[in-house]
Amino acid sequence: MLKDRTHLEKAEWDEQEALQVIAQFASLKGGLMEALHGLQHAFGYIPTESYELLADAFNLSRAEVYGVKSFYHDFRSEPAGHHVIQICQAESCQAMGSRRLTSHVQNMLGIKLGETTHDGHFTLEAVYCLGNCAVSPNVTLDGRLHARMSEQAIDNLLKKAAL
Amino acid sequence: MSDLVKIFVPLESTALSLGADELVLALLEEAAKRGQDVEIIRNGSWGMSWLEPLVEVVAPQGRIAYGNVTVDDVPGLFDAEFLTGGDHDLCQGPTAEISYLKTQDRLTFARCGLIDALSLDDYQANGGFQGLEKALELTSQQIVDQVTDSGLRGRGGAAFPTGIKWNTVLGADAEQKYICCNADEGDSGTFADRILMEGDPYCLIEGMIIAGLGVGATEGFIYLRSEYPLCKEILSEALINARSQGWLGSDIRGSGKAFDIAVRMGAGSYVCGEETAMLDSLEGKRGMVRPKPPLPALEGLFGQPTVVNNVLSLASVPIIMAKGAEFYQDYGDRRSRGTIAFQLAGNIARGGLVEKAFGISLRQLIEDFGGGTMTKTAIKAVQVGGPLGAYLDDLDLAMDYETFAEAGAVLGHGGIVIFDGSVDMAEQAKFAFDFCAVESCGKCTPCRIGSVRGSELMAKIQAGENAQDNLNLVKDLCDVMDAGSLCAMGGMTPIPVLSALKHWPQDFKKEDFKVKS
Numbered sequence A: 001m002l003k004d005r006t007h008l009e010k011a012e013w014d015e016q017e018a019l020q021v022i023a024q025f026a027s028l029k030g031g032l033m034e035a036l037h038g039l040q041h042a043f044g045y046i047p048t049e050s051y052e053l054l055a056d057a058f059n060l061s062r063a064e065v066y067g068v069k070s071f072y073h074d075f076r077s078e079p080a081g082h083h084v085i086q087i088c089q090a091e092s093c094q095a096m097g098s099r100r101l102t103s104h105v106q107n108m109l110g111i112k113l114g115e116t117t118h119d120g121h122f123t124l125e126a127v128y129c130l131g132n133c134a135v136s137p138n139v140t141l142d143g144r145l146h147a148r149m150s151e152q153a154i155d156n157l158l159k160k161a162a163l
Numbered sequence B: 001m002s003d004l005v006k007i008f009v010p011l012e013s014t015a016l017s018l019g020a021d022e023l024v025l026a027l028l029e030e031a032a033k034r035g036q037d038v039e040i041i042r043n044g045s046w047g048m049s050w051l052e053p054l055v056e057v058v059a060p061q062g063r064i065a066y067g068n069v070t071v072d073d074v075p076g077l078f079d080a081e082f083l084t085g086g087d088h089d090l091c092q093g094p095t096a097e098i099s100y101l102k103t104q105d106r107l108t109f110a111r112c113g114l115i116d117a118l119s120l121d122d123y124q125a126n127g128g129f130q131g132l133e134k135a136l137e138l139t140s141q142q143i144v145d146q147v148t149d150s151g152l153r154g155r156g157g158a159a160f161p162t163g164i165k166w167n168t169v170l171g172a173d174a175e176q177k178y179i180c181c182n183a184d185e186g187d188s189g190t191f192a193d194r195i196l197m198e199g200d201p202y203c204l205i206e207g208m209i210i211a212g213l214g215v216g217a218t219e220g221f222i223y224l225r226s227e228y229p230l231c232k233e234i235l236s237e238a239l240i241n242a243r244s245q246g247w248l249g250s251d252i253r254g255s256g257k258a259f260d261i262a263v264r265m266g267a268g269s270y271v272c273g274e275e276t277a278m279l280d281s282l283e284g285k286r287g288m289v290r291p292k293p294p295l296p297a298l299e300g301l302f303g304q305p306t307v308v309n310n311v312l313s314l315a316s317v318p319i320i321m322a323k324g325a326e327f328y329q330d331y332g333d334r335r336s337r338g339t340i341a342f343q344l345a346g347n348i349a350r351g352g353l354v355e356k357a358f359g360i361s362l363r364q365l366i367e368d369f370g371g372g373t374m375t376k377t378a379i380k381a382v383q384v385g386g387p388l389g390a391y392l393d394d395l396d397l398a399m400d401y402e403t404f405a406e407a408g409a410v411l412g413h414g415g416i417v418i419f420d421g422s423v424d425m426a427e428q429a430k431f432a433f434d435f436c437a438v439e440s441c442g443k444c445t446p447c448r449i450g451s452v453r454g455s456e457l458m459a460k461i462q463a464g465e466n467a468q469d470n471l472n473l474v475k476d477l478c479d480v481m482d483a484g485s486l487c488a489m490g491g492m493t494p495i496p497v498l499s500a501l502k503h504w505p506q507d508f509k510k511e512d513f514k515v516k517s
Helices: A015-025 A032-043 A049-058 A062-071 A098-109 A151-162 B013-017 B020-033 B071-079 B120-125 B130-135 B140-150 B162-171 B192-199 B201-215 B229-244 B275-282 B311-323 B325-329 B362-369 B401-406 B425-439 B445-463 B467-484 B488-492 B494-503
Strands: A083-088 A122-127 A139-141 A144-146 B005-008 B038-041 B055-059 B062-066 B091-094 B178-183 B219-224 B260-265 B306-310 B339-346 B352-357 B379-384 B415-420
Touching: A015 A032, A015 A049, A032 A049, A032 A062, A032 B260, A049 A062, A083 A098, A083 A151, A098 A122, A098 A151, A139 A151, A144 A151, A144 B013, B013 B020, B020 B038, B020 B071, B120 B201, B130 B201, B130 B311, B140 B162, B140 B201, B140 B311, B140 B325, B162 B201, B162 B306, B178 B201, B178 B275, B178 B311, B192 B201, B192 B229, B192 B311, B192 B339, B201 B219, B201 B229, B201 B306, B201 B311, B219 B229, B219 B275, B229 B260, B275 B306, B306 B311, B311 B325, B339 B362, B352 B362, B362 B379, B362 B415, B379 B425, B379 B494, B425 B445, B425 B488, B425 B494, B445 B467, B445 B488, B467 B488, B467 B494, B488 B494
Parallel strands: A083 A122, B005 B038, B178 B219, B178 B306, B219 B260, B339 B415
Antiparallel strands: A083 A139, A139 A144, B005 B055, B055 B062, B062 B091, B339 B352, B379 B415
């Protein structure tokens, strides 16, 4: 959950940059996962153009690369919005009102979990446990963890982010 | 300038999520304003999460704790002379005397909160590397036997005897063996691995080195979930420090023995906490569950003999080696030996980590340590052991593997999530299926399809559509998932579903209407 490059600062596809990223991990045993993290960090998502480069570097087919990329929730197919909000949907946060908190944010932003606002400003995502369950409910904003979230506290966070 | 005063402020996710970094700046600023010389030490968390950020001042009488400190409290704390342990509303007294902490059995977590997590000097001054030093003088078999004799069982959830697993790997003949630490702590309500890795990373590193010496492995991997970015930073720095002091590398402290560790990141997949899915993921593949046999102990990572252990299993090894198997055996009851890190979460007044010998009751944990619900409302249900654990209404169960197995429940990784009366247990049962549908690796049909069908059935039951018939179908489906799934993901999803149905049938009874097919 490194703070990836986001929508508005999306990097243009750059084959040289992608090759450089991949080269760092190509000799690691099982390095494909690390290479995917590296690409997402560089581009904000996993560009389809990179499949062929990854396939070459790890001696796989493009289909196999896609298979790995698409298995994991973290790897994006498109850039996220300018700010990414994750709301924990797991049991501990449910016990402290995360369902209500989620519908509150959905209503406020006019999007559902997994969607990005039309202006590209906010992406709202589900996450299953941030490991901060003693002080639920938890959210992250651009990778930073915030605990004991109330509707008002999340309003304040989002307002600050929107400025 | 006045005398230098040391102040501890945790560098730990919970403390940070409640403003610890901003607090450090405010403390430094206020101290400078008042001409007071202070040194801020970033320790780990003691696990008293409800008090975070917990600021400790090293006063003449010892470490004095101030809980839930915010930036706004800082001037008032200085006014109250907290640097000499002055009284204040937020003062919790001497840290070591706080009963939540004092009444625990801190073996694995002995140093968490006490030390600067990244200081090797602190680590060694507080018992660190004593276990490894002893292990370096033993044969591999002696190391494995000591772990076996301690009675340590896997703390990730499956509770398999650690020593027996190690012995299998030791007995396997191979050029290369591996130690894989499962740090994919995905269960809701659990955070003990994180607190250990953020608060005492060398303890895990030491445990992995001992495991390597025990089974003859020279390479280790920590498979870390991507939701724990701070752990990655702390572990990476700890590995560099340990390497520079010769605790890792080709010649550990001149012993001629080699061991090194790399951290690898997961990518948001719950099922990768299952050991064989984790191995596939470490190999750079989809995190698909493998059928067993072959056991990972014989054909694990890259087809080589591999120890796969949870963070806390490995982090318990140093104290077992340092103090002996009998010392560890003396804690616990029945065949649950030693201590386990319980984690109080959800609707709880004093949430956090409690390391206790096995055998304490669920009620003692929730009431004596946890102080009941945060909202002061009555408890309706308690889920123990993560999303695949049972919802319980009996708080008088003893917390050990055997008692829980007899009750059709699991201790799992020690997570305890408390719910009050606002919870709808039919909704929780539906969530169990939904979660399984989202996280299933898809390899076996009962889990991949069963989870989706289960969710559909629950939606009908909640709407009252042929409720009784559909409930019978859910029970049938749970039977199939339990018996036919490849791993615990599909195999244990029925546990939360059926326990919710068993204890709270009224939540499943909606006005029934028949729909003609």
